[in-house]
Amino acid sequence: MPDQPRSLPGQPSLRYLKLEAKRRLADGEFSALHDAQVAIAREHGQPSWAALKQVISDQSERESHALAQLRWAIARFREAGEPGWTPPADEEIREHFDDHVLSIVSPEALIKSITGMASALRGELVVTSLAPLGVRAEIGGLEVFASVEAEPPHRFTGLQGIALGGRVTDSRAAAPPPARTLGDAPGWAAEIAESMFGELGLAGLVLAGREAGRPPAAPAWVLAKGWADLGRGEVLETSHRFPASGISALVTATAVLRLVGDGRAGLDAPANDYLRTVRLADDTVTVRELLSHTGGVDSPAPASMIADSVPDLVTVTGPVIACGGPRGEVRPSNGGSAALGQLLADVTGSPFTEAAASLVLRPLGMNDSSFPASAAEIGPPAVTCYNVTPEGSFEPAPAKVCTLPAAGGLWATADDIARLGAGWSSLLPETLAREVLTAENGEGRTALGWFITPRGDIAMNGGALPGSAASLLLRIRDGQLHVMMTTRYVALDHIHDRVLRAWANHASFGPQP
Numbered sequence: 001m002p003d004q005p006r007s008l009p010g011q012p013s014l015r016y017l018k019l020e021a022k023r024r025l026a027d028g029e030f031s032a033l034h035d036a037q038v039a040i041a042r043e044h045g046q047p048s049w050a051a052l053k054q055v056i057s058d059q060s061e062r063e064s065h066a067l068a069q070l071r072w073a074i075a076r077f078r079e080a081g082e083p084g085w086t087p088p089a090d091e092e093i094r095e096h097f098d099d100h101v102l103s104i105v106s107p108e109a110l111i112k113s114i115t116g117m118a119s120a121l122r123g124e125l126v127v128t129s130l131a132p133l134g135v136r137a138e139i140g141g142l143e144v145f146a147s148v149e150a151e152p153p154h155r156f157t158g159l160q161g162i163a164l165g166g167r168v169t170d171s172r173a174a175a176p177p178p179a180r181t182l183g184d185a186p187g188w189a190a191e192i193a194e195s196m197f198g199e200l201g202l203a204g205l206v207l208a209g210r211e212a213g214r215p216p217a218a219p220a221w222v223l224a225k226g227w228a229d230l231g232r233g234e235v236l237e238t239s240h241r242f243p244a245s246g247i248s249a250l251v252t253a254t255a256v257l258r259l260v261g262d263g264r265a266g267l268d269a270p271a272n273d274y275l276r277t278v279r280l281a282d283d284t285v286t287v288r289e290l291l292s293h294t295g296g297v298d299s300p301a302p303a304s305m306i307a308d309s310v311p312d313l314v315t316v317t318g319p320v321i322a323c324g325g326p327r328g329e330v331r332p333s334n335g336g337s338a339a340l341g342q343l344l345a346d347v348t349g350s351p352f353t354e355a356a357a358s359l360v361l362r363p364l365g366m367n368d369s370s371f372p373a374s375a376a377e378i379g380p381p382a383v384t385c386y387n388v389t390p391e392g393s394f395e396p397a398p399a400k401v402c403t404l405p406a407a408g409g410l411w412a413t414a415d416d417i418a419r420l421g422a423g424w425s426s427l428l429p430e431t432l433a434r435e436v437l438t439a440e441n442g443e444g445r446t447a448l449g450w451f452i453t454p455r456g457d458i459a460m461n462g463g464a465l466p467g468s469a470a471s472l473l474l475r476i477r478d479g480q481l482h483v484m485m486t487t488r489y490v491a492l493d494h495i496h497d498r499v500l501r502a503w504a505n506h507a508s509f510g511p512q513p
Helices: 014-026 033-043 049-060 065-077 090-096 100-105 109-113 185-200 245-263 288-293 314-315 335-347 352-361 414-427 428-438 493-505
Strands: 126-131 134-139 142-148 156-163 180-182 205-209 223-231 386-388 394-396 456-464 466-477 483-487
Touching: 014 033, 014 126, 033 049, 065 090, 065 109, 065 126, 065 134, 065 142, 065 156, 090 100, 090 109, 090 185, 100 109, 109 483, 142 428, 185 205, 185 223, 185 493, 245 288, 245 335, 245 352, 245 394, 245 414, 245 428, 245 456, 245 466, 288 335, 335 352, 414 428, 414 466, 414 483, 466 493, 483 493
Parallel strands: none
Antiparallel strands: 126 134, 134 142, 142 156, 180 223, 205 223, 205 483, 386 394, 456 466, 466 483
16 A cells, blocks of 8 residues: 555546556456455545545536646547548637647647547547646547646647557467566566556567665666567567667756766756857756756657657757747756757767767666667667557557657667666765755756656656657655656556556565655
Protein backbone atom coordinates (compact mmCIF):
# COMPACT_ATOMS: atom_id res chain seq x y z
CA MET A 1 0.00 0.00 0.00
CA PRO A 2 1.18 3.56 -0.65
CA ASP A 3 2.61 5.42 2.32
CA GLN A 4 -0.05 8.14 1.97
CA PRO A 5 -3.45 8.43 0.24
CA ARG A 6 -3.36 9.24 -3.43
CA SER A 7 -5.26 12.39 -4.28
CA LEU A 8 -8.17 12.14 -6.68
CA PRO A 9 -8.16 14.35 -9.77
CA GLY A 10 -10.70 17.13 -10.00
CA GLN A 11 -13.28 14.88 -11.69
CA PRO A 12 -12.13 11.27 -11.66
CA SER A 13 -13.73 8.53 -13.72
CA LEU A 14 -15.37 5.74 -11.77
CA ARG A 15 -15.26 3.60 -14.90
CA TYR A 16 -11.50 4.03 -15.09
CA LEU A 17 -11.08 3.03 -11.43
CA LYS A 18 -13.25 -0.03 -12.08
CA LEU A 19 -10.97 -0.98 -14.94
CA GLU A 20 -7.95 -0.47 -12.68
CA ALA A 21 -9.50 -2.83 -10.11
CA LYS A 22 -10.08 -5.46 -12.81
CA ARG A 23 -6.51 -5.10 -14.09
CA ARG A 24 -5.12 -5.56 -10.59
CA LEU A 25 -7.32 -8.61 -10.09
CA ALA A 26 -6.11 -10.07 -13.39
CA ASP A 27 -2.52 -9.37 -12.37
CA GLY A 28 -3.00 -11.52 -9.29
CA GLU A 29 -2.66 -8.74 -6.70
CA PHE A 30 -6.03 -9.71 -5.20
CA SER A 31 -8.16 -12.84 -5.09
CA ALA A 32 -11.50 -11.05 -5.49
CA LEU A 33 -12.70 -7.93 -7.31
CA HIS A 34 -14.20 -6.58 -4.09
CA ASP A 35 -10.81 -6.70 -2.40
CA ALA A 36 -9.21 -4.79 -5.28
CA GLN A 37 -11.94 -2.14 -5.14
CA VAL A 38 -11.56 -1.71 -1.38
CA ALA A 39 -7.79 -1.38 -1.76
CA ILE A 40 -8.20 1.33 -4.40
CA ALA A 41 -10.71 3.17 -2.21
CA ARG A 42 -8.31 3.12 0.74
CA GLU A 43 -5.44 4.29 -1.45
CA HIS A 44 -7.56 7.34 -2.19
CA GLY A 45 -8.33 7.97 1.48
CA GLN A 46 -11.82 6.43 1.55
CA PRO A 47 -12.94 3.57 3.83
CA SER A 48 -14.94 1.69 1.21
CA TRP A 49 -15.77 1.47 -2.49
CA ALA A 50 -19.20 2.96 -1.76
CA ALA A 51 -17.59 5.96 -0.07
CA LEU A 52 -15.24 6.44 -3.02
CA LYS A 53 -18.19 6.31 -5.42
CA GLN A 54 -19.92 9.03 -3.42
CA VAL A 55 -16.85 11.25 -3.46
CA ILE A 56 -16.58 10.83 -7.21
CA SER A 57 -20.28 11.61 -7.62
CA ASP A 58 -19.88 14.79 -5.58
CA GLN A 59 -16.82 15.89 -7.52
CA SER A 60 -18.39 15.11 -10.89
CA GLU A 61 -20.37 18.35 -10.67
CA ARG A 62 -17.22 20.40 -11.03
CA GLU A 63 -16.73 21.98 -14.41
CA SER A 64 -13.53 21.74 -16.38
CA HIS A 65 -12.70 24.18 -19.14
CA ALA A 66 -10.31 21.63 -20.61
CA LEU A 67 -13.01 18.95 -20.78
CA ALA A 68 -15.40 21.38 -22.44
CA GLN A 69 -12.86 22.13 -25.16
CA LEU A 70 -12.06 18.44 -25.60
CA ARG A 71 -15.75 17.69 -26.05
CA TRP A 72 -15.92 20.40 -28.71
CA ALA A 73 -13.02 18.80 -30.59
CA ILE A 74 -14.62 15.36 -30.39
CA ALA A 75 -18.01 16.60 -31.56
CA ARG A 76 -16.49 18.74 -34.33
CA PHE A 77 -14.16 16.12 -35.81
CA ARG A 78 -15.70 12.73 -35.12
CA GLU A 79 -17.62 12.81 -38.41
CA ALA A 80 -14.60 13.98 -40.44
CA GLY A 81 -14.54 12.30 -43.82
CA GLU A 82 -18.24 11.50 -43.74
CA PRO A 83 -20.59 12.93 -46.39
CA GLY A 84 -21.63 16.48 -45.57
CA TRP A 85 -18.83 17.17 -43.06
CA THR A 86 -16.90 20.37 -43.63
CA PRO A 87 -13.65 21.23 -41.88
CA PRO A 88 -13.58 24.26 -39.60
CA ALA A 89 -12.39 27.53 -41.10
CA ASP A 90 -9.31 29.29 -39.74
CA GLU A 91 -11.49 31.62 -37.67
CA GLU A 92 -13.13 28.71 -35.86
CA ILE A 93 -9.78 27.05 -35.19
CA ARG A 94 -8.43 30.30 -33.74
CA GLU A 95 -11.42 30.45 -31.40
CA HIS A 96 -10.34 27.14 -29.85
CA PHE A 97 -6.51 27.07 -30.08
CA ASP A 98 -4.23 29.73 -28.65
CA ASP A 99 -1.80 31.72 -30.75
CA HIS A 100 1.22 29.85 -29.37
CA VAL A 101 -0.09 26.49 -30.60
CA LEU A 102 -0.87 27.97 -34.00
CA SER A 103 2.60 29.47 -34.23
CA ILE A 104 3.98 25.92 -34.10
CA VAL A 105 1.32 24.07 -36.10
CA SER A 106 -0.63 25.81 -38.83
CA PRO A 107 -4.44 25.58 -38.79
CA GLU A 108 -4.27 23.42 -41.92
CA ALA A 109 -1.83 20.97 -40.34
CA LEU A 110 -3.83 20.93 -37.11
CA ILE A 111 -7.06 20.12 -38.94
CA LYS A 112 -5.31 17.36 -40.87
CA SER A 113 -3.90 15.86 -37.67
CA ILE A 114 -7.21 15.81 -35.78
CA THR A 115 -9.08 14.59 -38.86
CA GLY A 116 -6.73 11.60 -38.86
CA MET A 117 -8.09 10.65 -35.43
CA ALA A 118 -11.76 10.82 -36.50
CA SER A 119 -12.45 7.10 -36.20
CA ALA A 120 -11.03 7.05 -32.67
CA LEU A 121 -13.12 10.06 -31.68
CA ARG A 122 -16.27 8.02 -32.34
CA GLY A 123 -15.47 5.86 -29.34
CA GLU A 124 -16.59 6.27 -25.74
CA LEU A 125 -14.81 9.03 -23.82
CA VAL A 126 -13.38 7.85 -20.51
CA VAL A 127 -11.95 10.64 -18.36
CA THR A 128 -9.03 9.39 -16.26
CA SER A 129 -7.81 12.64 -14.74
CA LEU A 130 -9.44 16.05 -14.71
CA ALA A 131 -8.66 19.55 -13.50
CA PRO A 132 -10.06 22.92 -14.51
CA LEU A 133 -7.26 23.54 -17.03
CA GLY A 134 -6.22 20.01 -17.96
CA VAL A 135 -7.72 16.65 -18.83
CA ARG A 136 -6.42 13.17 -19.52
CA ALA A 137 -8.82 10.74 -21.14
CA GLU A 138 -9.09 7.61 -23.23
CA ILE A 139 -11.17 7.30 -26.38
CA GLY A 140 -11.17 4.83 -29.24
CA GLY A 141 -7.75 3.38 -28.47
CA LEU A 142 -6.12 6.76 -27.87
CA GLU A 143 -4.93 8.41 -24.69
CA VAL A 144 -5.69 12.11 -25.06
CA PHE A 145 -4.07 14.98 -23.17
CA ALA A 146 -5.52 18.49 -23.36
CA SER A 147 -4.68 21.75 -21.62
CA VAL A 148 -6.28 25.18 -21.92
CA GLU A 149 -5.65 28.82 -21.07
CA ALA A 150 -6.53 30.07 -17.60
CA GLU A 151 -8.48 33.04 -18.98
CA PRO A 152 -11.62 32.95 -21.14
CA PRO A 153 -12.23 31.72 -23.77
CA HIS A 154 -9.95 28.96 -22.41
CA ARG A 155 -8.47 28.00 -25.75
CA PHE A 156 -6.34 24.89 -26.14
CA THR A 157 -2.69 25.31 -25.20
CA GLY A 158 -2.07 21.65 -25.98
CA LEU A 159 -3.93 18.70 -27.51
CA GLN A 160 -2.27 15.34 -28.11
CA GLY A 161 -3.49 11.83 -28.83
CA ILE A 162 -1.20 8.83 -28.28
CA ALA A 163 -2.02 5.24 -29.17
CA LEU A 164 -2.83 3.12 -26.14
CA GLY A 165 -1.47 0.16 -28.01
CA GLY A 166 -3.53 -2.97 -28.23
CA ARG A 167 -3.16 -6.47 -29.47
CA VAL A 168 -1.79 -6.91 -32.98
CA THR A 169 -2.50 -9.52 -35.60
CA ASP A 170 1.08 -9.82 -36.85
CA SER A 171 1.96 -13.50 -36.53
CA ARG A 172 5.64 -12.65 -35.99
CA ALA A 173 4.71 -11.21 -32.58
CA ALA A 174 2.54 -14.12 -31.49
CA ALA A 175 5.18 -15.98 -29.47
CA PRO A 176 7.85 -13.66 -28.08
CA PRO A 177 11.12 -15.27 -27.05
CA PRO A 178 11.98 -15.56 -23.36
CA ALA A 179 13.06 -12.30 -21.78
CA ARG A 180 16.77 -11.53 -21.58
CA THR A 181 18.05 -10.09 -18.32
CA LEU A 182 21.09 -8.27 -17.01
CA GLY A 183 21.57 -8.26 -13.26
CA ASP A 184 18.91 -9.28 -10.76
CA ALA A 185 15.63 -8.06 -12.25
CA PRO A 186 12.83 -8.13 -9.64
CA GLY A 187 9.91 -10.47 -10.15
CA TRP A 188 7.43 -7.63 -10.47
CA ALA A 189 9.38 -6.27 -13.46
CA ALA A 190 9.06 -9.59 -15.27
CA GLU A 191 5.32 -9.61 -14.53
CA ILE A 192 4.90 -6.07 -15.87
CA ALA A 193 6.86 -6.89 -19.01
CA GLU A 194 4.83 -10.03 -19.61
CA SER A 195 1.44 -8.34 -19.29
CA MET A 196 2.28 -5.00 -20.90
CA PHE A 197 3.99 -6.58 -23.91
CA GLY A 198 0.73 -8.09 -25.09
CA GLU A 199 -1.61 -5.43 -23.72
CA LEU A 200 0.17 -2.61 -25.55
CA GLY A 201 0.91 -4.64 -28.66
CA LEU A 202 4.69 -4.32 -28.73
CA ALA A 203 7.51 -5.71 -30.80
CA GLY A 204 10.20 -4.78 -28.28
CA LEU A 205 10.17 -3.60 -24.67
CA VAL A 206 12.99 -3.01 -22.23
CA LEU A 207 12.66 -2.17 -18.54
CA ALA A 208 15.53 -1.23 -16.25
CA GLY A 209 16.04 0.13 -12.78
CA ARG A 210 18.19 0.76 -9.75
CA GLU A 211 17.17 0.19 -6.17
CA ALA A 212 16.93 2.98 -3.64
CA GLY A 213 20.01 3.81 -1.63
CA ARG A 214 22.51 2.14 -3.94
CA PRO A 215 25.59 4.09 -5.10
CA PRO A 216 25.53 5.56 -8.62
CA ALA A 217 28.21 3.12 -9.76
CA ALA A 218 26.18 0.07 -8.70
CA PRO A 219 24.97 -1.97 -11.69
CA ALA A 220 21.39 -1.63 -12.89
CA TRP A 221 19.11 -4.53 -13.66
CA VAL A 222 17.75 -4.70 -17.22
CA LEU A 223 14.99 -6.87 -18.69
CA ALA A 224 14.46 -7.03 -22.48
CA LYS A 225 11.47 -8.75 -24.11
CA GLY A 226 10.64 -9.23 -27.77
CA TRP A 227 12.59 -8.60 -30.95
CA ALA A 228 15.15 -6.06 -32.00
CA ASP A 229 14.11 -6.68 -35.62
CA LEU A 230 11.09 -8.74 -36.64
CA GLY A 231 12.12 -9.15 -40.26
CA ARG A 232 15.44 -10.75 -39.34
CA GLY A 233 14.04 -12.53 -36.32
CA GLU A 234 16.69 -10.79 -34.20
CA VAL A 235 15.97 -11.24 -30.48
CA LEU A 236 16.05 -8.13 -28.32
CA GLU A 237 19.02 -8.16 -25.96
CA THR A 238 19.73 -5.92 -22.98
CA SER A 239 22.62 -4.41 -24.97
CA HIS A 240 20.48 -3.04 -27.82
CA ARG A 241 20.26 0.72 -28.22
CA PHE A 242 16.94 2.57 -28.43
CA PRO A 243 15.97 6.13 -29.39
CA ALA A 244 15.95 7.96 -26.04
CA SER A 245 14.06 10.96 -27.40
CA GLY A 246 13.08 13.40 -24.62
CA ILE A 247 15.66 11.93 -22.25
CA SER A 248 18.17 13.64 -24.55
CA ALA A 249 17.07 16.95 -23.01
CA LEU A 250 18.10 15.66 -19.58
CA VAL A 251 21.62 15.02 -20.86
CA THR A 252 21.66 18.54 -22.29
CA ALA A 253 20.34 20.09 -19.09
CA THR A 254 22.84 18.19 -16.95
CA ALA A 255 25.72 19.36 -19.15
CA VAL A 256 24.56 22.99 -18.89
CA LEU A 257 24.22 22.62 -15.12
CA ARG A 258 27.84 21.49 -15.04
CA LEU A 259 28.76 24.81 -16.68
CA VAL A 260 26.73 26.56 -13.99
CA GLY A 261 28.46 24.59 -11.26
CA ASP A 262 31.86 25.51 -12.71
CA GLY A 263 30.94 29.20 -12.86
CA ARG A 264 30.97 29.31 -16.66
CA ALA A 265 27.28 30.19 -16.89
CA GLY A 266 24.77 31.76 -14.50
CA LEU A 267 21.35 30.30 -13.80
CA ASP A 268 19.70 33.70 -13.65
CA ALA A 269 21.70 35.31 -16.44
CA PRO A 270 20.01 35.92 -19.79
CA ALA A 271 20.64 32.98 -22.11
CA ASN A 272 21.53 35.43 -24.88
CA ASP A 273 24.60 36.41 -22.87
CA TYR A 274 26.08 33.05 -23.91
CA LEU A 275 24.43 32.30 -27.26
CA ARG A 276 26.38 33.19 -30.39
CA THR A 277 25.12 31.01 -33.25
CA VAL A 278 21.42 31.66 -32.62
CA ARG A 279 19.60 34.01 -30.28
CA LEU A 280 16.29 34.05 -28.45
CA ALA A 281 13.77 36.63 -29.58
CA ASP A 282 13.35 37.67 -25.94
CA ASP A 283 16.63 38.95 -24.47
CA THR A 284 15.37 38.52 -20.90
CA VAL A 285 14.80 34.72 -20.94
CA THR A 286 17.26 33.22 -18.48
CA VAL A 287 19.21 29.98 -18.41
CA ARG A 288 17.04 28.90 -15.46
CA GLU A 289 13.88 29.43 -17.52
CA LEU A 290 15.26 27.33 -20.37
CA LEU A 291 16.12 24.54 -17.93
CA SER A 292 12.66 24.65 -16.32
CA HIS A 293 10.77 25.11 -19.61
CA THR A 294 9.18 28.30 -18.30
CA GLY A 295 10.66 30.81 -20.75
CA GLY A 296 7.88 30.65 -23.34
CA VAL A 297 10.31 29.52 -26.05
CA ASP A 298 8.63 28.17 -29.18
CA SER A 299 9.21 24.70 -30.58
CA PRO A 300 9.72 24.01 -34.28
CA ALA A 301 6.88 22.39 -36.19
CA PRO A 302 6.73 18.63 -35.49
CA ALA A 303 7.30 17.81 -39.15
CA SER A 304 10.71 19.47 -38.99
CA MET A 305 11.89 17.37 -36.06
CA ILE A 306 13.01 14.28 -38.02
CA ALA A 307 15.19 13.91 -41.10
CA ASP A 308 17.82 11.70 -42.72
CA SER A 309 20.60 13.75 -41.15
CA VAL A 310 21.08 16.53 -38.62
CA PRO A 311 21.19 19.99 -40.26
CA ASP A 312 22.64 23.17 -38.81
CA LEU A 313 20.42 24.49 -36.00
CA VAL A 314 19.76 27.72 -37.92
CA THR A 315 18.23 25.65 -40.72
CA VAL A 316 15.60 24.32 -38.31
CA THR A 317 14.93 27.30 -36.04
CA GLY A 318 16.20 30.28 -38.00
CA PRO A 319 18.79 32.68 -36.52
CA VAL A 320 16.29 33.92 -33.93
CA ILE A 321 14.20 31.45 -31.93
CA ALA A 322 10.72 32.82 -31.27
CA CYS A 323 9.44 33.18 -27.71
CA GLY A 324 5.69 33.41 -28.18
CA GLY A 325 4.57 31.34 -25.19
CA PRO A 326 3.66 32.54 -21.69
CA ARG A 327 6.52 33.18 -19.28
CA GLY A 328 6.50 31.33 -15.96
CA GLU A 329 4.31 28.45 -17.15
CA VAL A 330 5.86 25.00 -17.54
CA ARG A 331 5.55 24.04 -21.19
CA PRO A 332 7.95 21.45 -22.63
CA SER A 333 9.92 23.21 -25.34
CA ASN A 334 12.09 21.50 -27.93
CA GLY A 335 13.19 24.95 -29.00
CA GLY A 336 14.34 25.72 -25.47
CA SER A 337 16.33 22.47 -25.29
CA ALA A 338 17.88 23.25 -28.68
CA ALA A 339 18.92 26.68 -27.37
CA LEU A 340 20.54 25.00 -24.35
CA GLY A 341 22.42 22.67 -26.66
CA GLN A 342 23.74 25.61 -28.65
CA LEU A 343 24.62 27.46 -25.45
CA LEU A 344 26.66 24.42 -24.45
CA ALA A 345 28.48 24.46 -27.79
CA ASP A 346 29.07 28.22 -27.76
CA VAL A 347 30.46 28.29 -24.20
CA THR A 348 32.72 25.23 -24.57
CA GLY A 349 33.81 25.93 -28.14
CA SER A 350 33.03 22.30 -29.05
CA PRO A 351 30.19 20.80 -31.09
CA PHE A 352 27.17 19.92 -28.96
CA THR A 353 27.72 16.19 -29.32
CA GLU A 354 31.32 16.40 -28.07
CA ALA A 355 30.43 18.76 -25.22
CA ALA A 356 27.58 16.47 -24.07
CA ALA A 357 29.86 13.43 -24.26
CA SER A 358 32.73 15.02 -22.33
CA LEU A 359 30.53 16.59 -19.64
CA VAL A 360 27.95 13.81 -19.12
CA LEU A 361 28.20 10.62 -21.16
CA ARG A 362 31.82 9.69 -20.50
CA PRO A 363 31.92 10.73 -16.81
CA LEU A 364 28.86 8.55 -16.13
CA GLY A 365 30.20 5.58 -18.09
CA MET A 366 27.44 5.87 -20.72
CA ASN A 367 29.70 4.19 -23.25
CA ASP A 368 26.88 2.81 -25.41
CA SER A 369 25.17 6.19 -25.92
CA SER A 370 25.61 8.69 -28.74
CA PHE A 371 23.96 11.42 -30.77
CA PRO A 372 24.14 10.10 -34.35
CA ALA A 373 24.33 12.75 -37.07
CA SER A 374 22.53 10.59 -39.63
CA ALA A 375 20.50 7.41 -39.85
CA ALA A 376 23.57 5.66 -41.22
CA GLU A 377 25.48 6.47 -38.03
CA ILE A 378 22.95 4.79 -35.73
CA GLY A 379 24.51 1.44 -36.49
CA PRO A 380 24.26 -1.88 -34.61
CA PRO A 381 23.35 -3.00 -32.09
CA ALA A 382 20.26 -0.82 -32.49
CA VAL A 383 16.59 -1.71 -32.55
CA THR A 384 14.25 -1.32 -35.48
CA CYS A 385 11.26 0.86 -34.59
CA TYR A 386 7.73 0.06 -35.75
CA ASN A 387 4.37 1.54 -36.57
CA VAL A 388 1.24 -0.59 -36.65
CA THR A 389 -1.01 -0.67 -39.70
CA PRO A 390 -4.81 -0.46 -39.39
CA GLU A 391 -4.83 -4.21 -40.03
CA GLY A 392 -2.66 -4.80 -36.97
CA SER A 393 0.67 -5.61 -38.63
CA PHE A 394 4.04 -4.14 -37.71
CA GLU A 395 5.79 -2.09 -40.38
CA PRO A 396 9.25 -0.59 -39.85
CA ALA A 397 9.28 3.13 -39.13
CA PRO A 398 11.60 5.00 -41.51
CA ALA A 399 15.11 5.25 -40.08
CA LYS A 400 15.47 8.92 -39.18
CA VAL A 401 17.31 11.09 -36.66
CA CYS A 402 16.08 14.05 -34.66
CA THR A 403 17.04 17.37 -36.23
CA LEU A 404 17.51 18.86 -32.75
CA PRO A 405 19.97 16.47 -31.04
CA ALA A 406 19.89 18.40 -27.77
CA ALA A 407 16.13 17.88 -27.57
CA GLY A 408 15.70 14.34 -28.91
CA GLY A 409 18.77 12.91 -30.66
CA LEU A 410 20.11 10.45 -28.08
CA TRP A 411 20.35 6.71 -28.78
CA ALA A 412 21.22 4.66 -25.70
CA THR A 413 20.89 1.36 -23.90
CA ALA A 414 18.53 1.08 -20.94
CA ASP A 415 21.54 0.47 -18.69
CA ASP A 416 23.06 3.78 -19.79
CA ILE A 417 19.80 5.65 -19.11
CA ALA A 418 19.79 4.11 -15.63
CA ARG A 419 23.36 5.39 -15.19
CA LEU A 420 22.13 8.87 -16.09
CA GLY A 421 19.21 8.68 -13.67
CA ALA A 422 21.42 7.48 -10.84
CA GLY A 423 24.50 9.59 -11.47
CA TRP A 424 23.50 13.03 -12.77
CA SER A 425 23.61 14.62 -9.31
CA SER A 426 27.17 13.33 -8.70
CA LEU A 427 28.36 15.63 -11.49
CA LEU A 428 27.11 18.78 -9.74
CA PRO A 429 27.95 20.67 -6.55
CA GLU A 430 25.72 19.39 -3.75
CA THR A 431 23.77 22.63 -3.32
CA LEU A 432 23.07 22.86 -7.05
CA ALA A 433 22.03 19.21 -7.22
CA ARG A 434 19.48 19.83 -4.46
CA GLU A 435 18.13 22.87 -6.27
CA VAL A 436 17.55 20.88 -9.46
CA LEU A 437 14.58 19.04 -7.94
CA THR A 438 13.38 21.71 -5.51
CA ALA A 439 13.34 24.83 -7.67
CA GLU A 440 10.23 27.00 -7.73
CA ASN A 441 8.79 29.57 -10.05
CA GLY A 442 5.88 31.95 -9.60
CA GLU A 443 3.40 29.14 -10.20
CA GLY A 444 4.88 26.72 -7.67
CA ARG A 445 7.29 23.79 -7.79
CA THR A 446 9.19 23.05 -10.97
CA ALA A 447 12.59 21.50 -11.73
CA LEU A 448 15.72 22.10 -13.75
CA GLY A 449 15.94 19.55 -16.55
CA TRP A 450 13.21 17.35 -15.04
CA PHE A 451 9.43 17.45 -14.78
CA ILE A 452 7.77 16.94 -11.41
CA THR A 453 4.51 14.99 -11.12
CA PRO A 454 1.53 16.78 -9.51
CA ARG A 455 2.06 14.99 -6.20
CA GLY A 456 5.63 16.26 -6.10
CA ASP A 457 7.17 12.86 -5.35
CA ILE A 458 8.35 11.71 -8.78
CA ALA A 459 10.72 13.44 -11.22
CA MET A 460 10.46 12.25 -14.78
CA ASN A 461 11.69 12.80 -18.28
CA GLY A 462 10.83 11.19 -21.57
CA GLY A 463 9.32 11.53 -24.98
CA ALA A 464 8.69 9.81 -28.28
CA LEU A 465 9.61 9.76 -31.93
CA PRO A 466 7.84 7.82 -34.70
CA GLY A 467 7.98 4.16 -33.74
CA SER A 468 9.40 4.56 -30.24
CA ALA A 469 8.82 5.87 -26.73
CA ALA A 470 11.06 6.16 -23.67
CA SER A 471 10.81 7.45 -20.13
CA LEU A 472 12.80 7.72 -16.92
CA LEU A 473 11.14 7.90 -13.49
CA LEU A 474 13.01 8.95 -10.34
CA ARG A 475 11.49 8.79 -6.86
CA ILE A 476 12.81 11.97 -5.27
CA ARG A 477 12.89 10.90 -1.64
CA ASP A 478 15.19 7.91 -2.07
CA GLY A 479 16.53 7.75 -5.62
CA GLN A 480 14.55 4.71 -6.73
CA LEU A 481 14.46 4.83 -10.54
CA HIS A 482 12.96 3.05 -13.50
CA VAL A 483 13.53 3.13 -17.27
CA MET A 484 11.00 2.13 -19.95
CA MET A 485 11.72 1.95 -23.70
CA THR A 486 9.56 0.58 -26.51
CA THR A 487 9.82 0.13 -30.26
CA ARG A 488 6.29 1.41 -30.83
CA TYR A 489 4.94 4.88 -30.12
CA VAL A 490 2.45 4.17 -27.34
CA ALA A 491 1.38 5.87 -24.14
CA LEU A 492 3.52 4.56 -21.28
CA ASP A 493 1.17 5.68 -18.50
CA HIS A 494 -0.14 2.19 -17.76
CA ILE A 495 3.42 0.93 -17.31
CA HIS A 496 4.17 3.96 -15.12
CA ASP A 497 1.13 3.17 -12.96
CA ARG A 498 2.17 -0.46 -12.58
CA VAL A 499 5.72 0.52 -11.66
CA LEU A 500 4.59 3.03 -9.04
CA ARG A 501 2.28 0.45 -7.49
CA ALA A 502 5.15 -2.05 -7.41
CA TRP A 503 7.35 0.52 -5.69
CA ALA A 504 4.64 1.13 -3.11
CA ASN A 505 3.97 -2.58 -2.51
CA HIS A 506 7.58 -3.76 -2.15
CA ALA A 507 9.26 -2.44 0.95
CA SER A 508 12.61 -4.07 0.26
CA PHE A 509 13.86 -1.35 -2.07
CA GLY A 510 16.69 -0.13 0.06
CA PRO A 511 16.69 2.16 3.09
CA GLN A 512 13.76 4.47 3.73
CA PRO A 513 14.31 8.09 4.78
